[in-house]
Amino acid sequence: MEIPLLSLLLLLPILGVIPVLAVKRRRACRWIALGFTLATFVLSLLLLIPFDWHKTGSYAYGGTMQLVQDVPWVPAFNVHYKVGVDGLSLPLIWLTTFITAIACAASWNIDKMHRGYLALLLFLESTLLGVFLSLDLFQFYVFFEISLLPMYFLIGIWGGPRREYAAIKFFLYTLVGSVALLIGVIGIYLYGHTFDLVELASPALQAKLGAAMGGLAGTTAKLLFVLVMIGFLVKLPAVPFHTWLPDAHVEAPTPISMMLAAVLLKLGGYGILRVAYPLFPQAAKSLWLIFAVIGVVSLIYGALCALAQTDFKRLVAYSSVSHMGLITLGAAMMTPAATNGALFMMIAHGITSAMLFFIVGVVYDRAHHRNINGFGGLATSMPIFTGFSIVAFFANLGLPGLCGFVGEVLVLLGTFQAARPDGVLYQHAAAIGHVPGFLIAVRTVAALACFNLVITAGYMLWTLQRIYFGLERAEEPAMADLNPLELSILSPLAIMTVLLGILPAVIIFSISNNTMAAMFRLPSR
Numbered sequence: 001m002e003i004p005l006l007s008l009l010l011l012l013p014i015l016g017v018i019p020v021l022a023v024k025r026r027r028a029c030r031w032i033a034l035g036f037t038l039a040t041f042v043l044s045l046l047l048l049i050p051f052d053w054h055k056t057g058s059y060a061y062g063g064t065m066q067l068v069q070d071v072p073w074v075p076a077f078n079v080h081y082k083v084g085v086d087g088l089s090l091p092l093i094w095l096t097t098f099i100t101a102i103a104c105a106a107s108w109n110i111d112k113m114h115r116g117y118l119a120l121l122l123f124l125e126s127t128l129l130g131v132f133l134s135l136d137l138f139q140f141y142v143f144f145e146i147s148l149l150p151m152y153f154l155i156g157i158w159g160g161p162r163r164e165y166a167a168i169k170f171f172l173y174t175l176v177g178s179v180a181l182l183i184g185v186i187g188i189y190l191y192g193h194t195f196d197l198v199e200l201a202s203p204a205l206q207a208k209l210g211a212a213m214g215g216l217a218g219t220t221a222k223l224l225f226v227l228v229m230i231g232f233l234v235k236l237p238a239v240p241f242h243t244w245l246p247d248a249h250v251e252a253p254t255p256i257s258m259m260l261a262a263v264l265l266k267l268g269g270y271g272i273l274r275v276a277y278p279l280f281p282q283a284a285k286s287l288w289l290i291f292a293v294i295g296v297v298s299l300i301y302g303a304l305c306a307l308a309q310t311d312f313k314r315l316v317a318y319s320s321v322s323h324m325g326l327i328t329l330g331a332a333m334m335t336p337a338a339t340n341g342a343l344f345m346m347i348a349h350g351i352t353s354a355m356l357f358f359i360v361g362v363v364y365d366r367a368h369h370r371n372i373n374g375f376g377g378l379a380t381s382m383p384i385f386t387g388f389s390i391v392a393f394f395a396n397l398g399l400p401g402l403c404g405f406v407g408e409v410l411v412l413l414g415t416f417q418a419a420r421p422d423g424v425l426y427q428h429a430a431a432i433g434h435v436p437g438f439l440i441a442v443r444t445v446a447a448l449a450c451f452n453l454v455i456t457a458g459y460m461l462w463t464l465q466r467i468y469f470g471l472e473r474a475e476e477p478a479m480a481d482l483n484p485l486e487l488s489i490l491s492p493l494a495i496m497t498v499l500l501g502i503l504p505a506v507i508i509f510s511i512s513n514n515t516m517a518a519m520f521r522l523p524s525r
Contacts (some may be wrong), residue, residue: 008043009044020118029114029118077138079136082196086515087514087515088270090511095350096128099259099354103121128264135198147267152167155167206281221280222287232272249317257357274519276331285424295327302323307455310371316353320353323396325452348403355490362385363378373466382482384481396456397456398456404501
């Protein structure tokens with residue numbers, strides 16, 4: 001009898017909620033929560049044992065899906081409890097379990113209602129894993145929505161002075177996106193009569209959907225595609241749906257900012273890659289320019305907003321908006337390099353954003369403010385901390401050898417590759433006789449995306465100079481360097497930043513390439 005590893009992975013954090021709420025001693029409660037998050041992380045790594053790294057096949061028939069468990073849930077509506085992993089979901093599962101364990105350790109000094117806080121953190125991990133494991137669209141939507149609740153309370157109860165405002169704004173924005181997504185999900189079911197994501201992407205059902213909708217590139221298909229994309233772009237978030245993010249980050253406690261940036265935002269990117277493009281490939285080809293422009297606007301607008309910030313945490317938040325634009329752009333271009341780059345960008349940004357938000361938290365704990373212009377010369381009193389900060393800053397701006405470079409260069413390379421005759425978008429443009437205009441559009445989008453690298457380097461280096469170098473502020477007392485707890489949190493993040501930068505093919509691409517090629521109907525090499 002096979003061990004249901006995926007169900008056990010999904011339930012383990014929930015099981016940890018029980019002893020966390022039952023134990024009254026604060027220290028014991030913290031160790032129990034940390035133990036369950038570490039056990040979940042170890043279990044996620046054990047998925048490598050039965051996982052076939054090189055399995056190929058058509059995503060349409062579930063060829064790349066592994067460890068699938070399928071149990072009827074609501075037979076009347078053909079709803080199933082169905083979970084599985086492939087090269088898209090497995091790296092995000094690792095990211096979720098890794099960052100949750102780090103965030104749990106970073107929560108060691110949370111004193112206010114600590115049992116409720118840790119229980120919500122474990123519950124949040126379970127809902128996030130549920131999204132990445134779900135192969136039933138209804139089940140996917142349920143987990144996608146439930147993840148809002150623990151994050152709402154974690155910001156609204158344990159956040160800063162304007163926590164209620166930030167929590168409500170976060171909830172309302174994402175709720176609006178969820179309504180759009182729900183309409184799209186209902187529309188998909190009404191035409192496809194199933195919620196099975198693998199079946200919905202199959203050639204037979206795609207042909208059936210095309211006939212029912214008046215063509216896979218028809219008005220109905222485009223409308224459903226746009227509704228689904230809006231739901232995911234709000235969560236990502238992309239401009240103009242992004243304004244909830246800076247407020248949520250500024251008010252959230254440091255560990256929750258780490259979870260929000262590193263994992264919760266990736267639900268939007270994952271939904272785009274898992275649901276929107278595989279289910280509506282023809283509509284995606286027809287509307288590619290709209291979403292490519294949204295990606296580029298998010299890139300540049302987020303970077304310019306970051307450049308204008310004096311609040312350290314708000315700067316990192318706008319940096320996340322900018323980097324999430326690469327995911328939208330990568331998916332829109334539909335090339336092997338761009339789609340793999342979009343996935344890698346989600347993983348890399350998850351590591352670097354968690355590291356940057358923790359760095360902000362370390363500074364705030366000592367200085368009790370986040371005003372960039374109020375710092376100076378921290379490298380003198382905090383040399384070890386400065387070293388970790390340099391790694392995070394340079395990874396975020398895309399220095400070769402660190403994780404941020406790989407995702408960025410692949411998305412940009414894939415954007416240029418879309419103009420080649422073998423690209424799916426080029427072939428679509430040729431079929432409708434719009435090749436000259438298509439080539440101009442692709443090259444303009446690619447050039448603007450490359451220009452963003454200059455802006456990103458500008459605000460990251462300028463921030464590094466103002467906070468860590470130059471003259472020390474006389475009004476700021478010398479700050480103590482990292483303590484053992486802080487060192488234990490930053491060290492694994494820094495290690496992963498370097499490993500992902502120098503071994504991307506071994507860690508991610510060896511797993512993801514066949515899956516991404518099958519999902520986007522692209523050549524695997």
